[in-house]
Amino acid sequence: MGSDSHYQIPSIDFSINSTELDRGTEGWYSLCKNVREACENHGCFEIVYDKIPLELKRDTFAMIRQLFNLPVETKEKNVNPKPFHGYYGRYPTTPLYESFGIEDSSNIESFKSFTNLMWPNGHNHFCDTVVTMMKKLDELKEMIEMMILDSYGLGEKLNSIIPCKTLLRVMKYDAPPSGLYENGHYGLTPHTDKLVSTILCDDQVSGLEYETKDGQWVKLSLSPTSYLFIVGDPLMAWSNGRMHRLKHRVMISGEKERYSLGAFGSPLEGTIIKAEKDLVDKEHPRILKDFDYKDFSNFTFTQEGSIIDSEKQVFAFAGIST
Structure with a gap:
């Protein structure tokens, strides 16, 4: 996947016919170990997953293009007071980027409300296609979460890592103006995700890059049947720092628009x-205080929080002084 084989992230096969996906088997626990090690060492991994038909994926991106082709005044009806949960359009710092946030996106009634806001006469194909896609991504997310719990020996103790609903974010990056940004321009500036975790897929137009632990920026390219799992700040906090948050960015160049979608916890x-108390011990003392997620999310958009580098925000908000 990466531009340099030395920095390739792990690729984990979740194929339909794999017996390793049967929980409780030796193969399952081997996969759990691979998922945990990938999250701890890299903050992400490639998911090879054939349970989502390519036709559904293509149809979903066709629907996303229709959404972004709507008039600006229609798109701006997608309002939500939570950061990045509504429409976000072409701010000076990210002039090539716009996105929509859709809460509880695998819930058909919730998604119908959004669809009817965008298309007052309805758009059943859009609604049915995207909800079908999100239900499949939810299944994948729940399986990965159970693998993480089992990898730490917590699968019999906990029903979930952090109680969540799925936020769908669909994103569009315009191609740079002709002759500008030949070496790439920020579609999205470097950041760590403020939501628990992300499953990301794109339309095969490159741009996503991640930072290695030794500070190198590496390009990522997903295959048509691959997805990317990303560790966010809250998952790192839950694991008491054992899991590595992925710092990433999007660099845009060339003549093609880039579309991507993320299922965020x-x-x-x-x-x-x-x-998690079982992940705190002498070798792993607590690194963060308990914190209200909403307060943290709001902090990142205050004047005080916004001037802090993204990966340092959670420590500025809830770090434990030594």
Whole structure:
């Protein structure tokens, strides 16, 4: 996947016919170990997953293009007070980028409300296609979450890592103006995700890059049947720092627009993010105080929080002084 084989991220096969996906088997626990090690060492991994038909994926991106082709005044109806949960369009710092956020996106009634906001006369094909895609991504997310729990020996103790609903973010990056940004321009500036985790896929137009632990920026290219799992700040906090958050960015060049979608784990209202007690010991002392997720999310958009580098924000907000 990477531009340099030395920095390739792990690729983990979740194929339909794999017996390793049967929980409780030796193969399952081997996969759990691979998932945990990838999250701890890299903050991400490639998911090879054939349970989502390529036709559904293509149809979903066709629907996303229709969404972004709507008039600006229509797109701006997608309003949500939570950061990045509504429409976000071409700000001066990211002039090539726009996105939509859609909460509880695998819930048909919730998604119908969004669809009817964009198309008052309805658009059943858009609604049915994207909800079908999100249900399949939810299944994948739940399986990965169970693997993480089992990898730490917590699968019999906990039903979930952090209580979440799925936030769908669909993203568009315009091609740079002709003759400009020949070496690439920020579609999205370097950051760590503020939501629990992300499953990301794209339309095969490159641009995504990640930073290695030794500070190298590496390009990522996903195959048509691959997805990317990304560790966010809250998952790192839950693991008491054992899991590595992925710092990443999008660099845009060339003549093609880039489209991507992410299924994000969005903590429920009132959720307190805290280190799992079984992951705190003498070798792994607590690194963060318990914190209210909503307060942290809001902090990142305050004047104080916004001037702090993205990967340092959670420590500025909830770090434990030594």
